[in-house]
Amino acid sequence: MLSISEIKQLVKLVDESSLTEFEYETEQGKIRMKKGGEHIAAPVITTPTVQAVLPAPSIESEAPVVAAAPEEDLHVVTSPMVGTFYSSPNPESPAFVEAGSVVNTKTVVCIIEAMKLLNEVEADIDGEVVEVLASNGELVEFGQPLFKVRKK
Secondary structure: OOOHHHHHHHHHHHHHOOOOEEEEEEOOEEEEEEEEOOEEOOOEEEOOOOOOOOOOOOOOOOOOOOOOOOHHHEEEEEOOOOEEEEOOOOOOOOOOOOOOOEEOOOOEEEEEEEOOEEEEEEOOOOEEEEEEOOOOOOEEOOOOEEEEEEEO
16 A cells, blocks of 8 residues: 555645546555545545454353344445544534445445545445444544445
8 A cells, every 4th residue: 555655745746737536546455536626635545345254153042043144245344544433524414324324336434534634435345234333533443344234
């Protein structure tokens, strides 16, 4: 992945050019920048997500077992960076997504603020949000699970 100084150089180059949109993708992730008016929008940085594999629960009592969604049908959307998790574009707006929301590969599910840059995180899969794992305003780590999405 690009270093912060390399990202800053890219932002400066795009800002000084006549380009209105720039996208750079590698196996490690993707950076997308769009210019609007006099200001350049924050780069969008996404990384490949990691599937979570959880151990099967052990049953030690005779309590009835409630059938849960098979874990293999769930995709985990993770944080592409360290930063502050925001579930909506501003405090007055509704959340981008919540449990039950249908998403596709381009659906923005949250914003991660890092170094005063707002980075949109996309679902990167078609499906339905099953669980939101982070709270609004929470500090998140790189690779931290943010959402569980049931694949379509």
